[in-house]
Amino acid sequence: MYLVAGIFGGIAALLLFAALIIVVLRLKSQLIFDIYPAKGLFYQLKYVIALVLVRRLRHRVYHTKDELNSPEYLAQIDRPQSLSDNPQSYDVVSFMGANGRGEKLFLTLERRRRGVLKACIYLYLPELGLYCTPKLPDMLHFTTDGTRENDEFKGCGFHVYPESSMREWRIRYEGELRPESTTGKCLSVHMNLQFTTQAPFFYHNRDLSSAVIADSVAREAWNDAFYNLLKHVPEMVEKRTHYEQSGRLTGEVQLAGRSFELQLSGFRDHSFGTERCLSNINRYVYVALFLSDGTSLMIGNLSQPSFFLSSLKVGYVCTLEGVYEPITSCNFELYSYGEKGTPPRHKNFIVKTAKTKYFVQIEEQQSSVRYVGADWVAKIYNQFVACTVNGIKGQGITEYLYRNKDGERPEAVNATDPEWFRRVKSFERSLSKCEEDESEVFFF
Template sequence: MFILATIFLTLGVFVALLSLFILILGRKSPLIFGKYPCKGLFYQLKYWIALAVLRRLRYRIYQRNEELLSSAPHLATLDRPQALSSDPKSYDVVSFLAANREGQKLLVTLERRRRGVLKAALYLWLPGEGLLCSSRLPDMAHFTTDGNTESSEFRGSGFYIYPEQSMRVWRLQYEGELRRVQTKELLSVKLDLQFSSSAAHFNYNRDLSSALIADSIAREAWNDRFYNMLKNVGHIVEKRTHYEQNGTLAGSVRLGERELKLELRGLRDHSFGTERCLSSINRYVYFALFLDDGSSMVLGNLSQPSFFLSSLKVGYVCSPQGLYQPITRCNFELYSYGEKGTPPRHQNFIVHTSERAYFVQIRVEDSALRYVGGDWESKVYNQFVACTVNGVSGQGLAEYLYRHKGGRPEAVSAQDPEWYQRIKRFERSLSNMEHTPEDDEEFVF
């Protein structure tokens, strides 16, 4: 009996201590502006736990499968336009960001969605001339089919982007109109560029610094919702693929009767999956900087509290030889830069990799606003910048995303195809709990 009592007492103490431990880890840290958690009392303990779990998870998903993941057939499958699934949130996005030492800058992004919907933006910044953009901006929605068929390419509304050689060469073409942002003048444009790269790709799920992710997770409250998310993290990772590859963009652009040759250094971004819910993102900031010594730097900070990432820093430094060094820490905090809704014109911050520190200075030369999401859930300020990193000059681009509650204006949505307007009415009826079974659509966008 004494032994049995001792066992029950020990178990009771263990359960009590475990409950206390879980309660402590579930405590909320103080929040800056009610959004961004500080390092709590048990931050360091949570950090080391998170780091150990992340390293184990990455080993299980990536490192022990490296031979398969780096094989030519797998990379070819990864790099081509993806078949959109039946999930209404299915997406496939390709983007190019590039600049040169003369100050010319280019941003192109195409996002494929169900039923042939294409979200597109093109910006071209020329020194002495200013900014040109695709004529439909700040709205990005284009419709490439009749709504009954799916697209299989990054193609439509004058755009055509496609791989010529997997993970090596992509072609970027556009024929249509660009608008001078300052004067509203429309110019006929024909753009034909080739992106080429001998560098590897930086996979955000695999290559992002575990220290950055552990830092973000350690600041959060480890409550029941957090543990439920952990149980499904493998499934969540499978739903999101995002990689970038550094390279060069070269070719020509005809503006009216004038033809320019472009030679730019830049990156190609490819993202696809089913978890791209802009309505859950509080803010993000993203920098892509291309330096005169041939190196480049990408830095971002994402705030998505519903996914237990209230302030997740991401990024890397890429050498002139195409080798990536993940950023391990940075003092760029969202609450210090444009928290009230207006992006700053100057930014200074320090970035660290495992090898060295970088002092980054940024000056904005021009900016433009566009809206993203089916109902303009977010707005993005695209900035075209000059920079200095450890004394080395460069050029680049930046994005500041904020929540937008104004909706998509009637004057814009009235131009949409009838089938798309019908879908949006159906979505609103769901939100207002007004729909009836006979009104059901097969697809919710």
């Protein structure tokens, strides 16, 4: 009798303990600015659980797949991707670079359905200042008449394409650039650059530190919505691919009759899939720094509360030899840097990898604003900066994205869009109001 009672008592105690653990995990942390969860009382317990689960899941998914490094797979992903029938299908390439003289380049091209291209170039030359594509702050360009797709990063003067998988990309632009800080005269430009690298690629789904993912997840409340999301994480991850690569940007830029030979430390990224909705992102900050000793740092913080990642640090340090060291922690918190809508001109923070601690100091030299989306759903500040990391000088570019809650694309800009695009935007608005209309294919 006592044995049976003891067994049942032990079972009851275990059940009670399990119930308490479940209650503890569901507790909601204090929110900073009603968005960013602080580390709660049971953060360490949740962190350990999350770290174990993330490591096991990623090992099972990625470290057993030899094809991720096969030449066939690399050739497949390192080229313009076919856009699917999914209305949010996208394909993006971006390049950043800088050198010790302070010359900097930023270029991004995003392909969307029906030949829509979201594009911009920034060229910073210390003796001349910052130049950009004339249409900025708007980024929408149209490469077809809306009835055909565009299967290249090409159109409106741009042409960016791989010459050798994971080794060489060509960047061409023939058109105009204008001074960013004034309404000055547009200047003709001919840009012919090559991105080259011998470094491997940093695949975010596989190579991002498990520690920073566990840190972000441990701050969240593990409620029913969280557990329901976990069931769909594998399929959601499969719908988005993002990788980056450190290298060199070299070539010639002819601007208004003057020729500039660029030799930049740089990196590129390539993203594609169907899960890229900026309206679900609260904020993000991305920092790319290139140091005089050949080291580069890519550091970011993403806030996407709907995905239970209210404050996810991302990034790595890349050595001169092309070895990536993922960051394991960082005290760069979004609520401390530009939360009110204006990025700070000066930033100091600490980044850690498994091997080294880096003290980062950044000072803005010039900045610019651009808008993303057919209705300017997001506002992006790009800063062109000088930096010091552990006493080593460098140059770089930062990117601050905010939800553009109060603004909208001006009618003067809308009026320059093709008629078919204005019709599609009208159709999208009817969908948001739950009105029935099958006259167009929703794609933004």
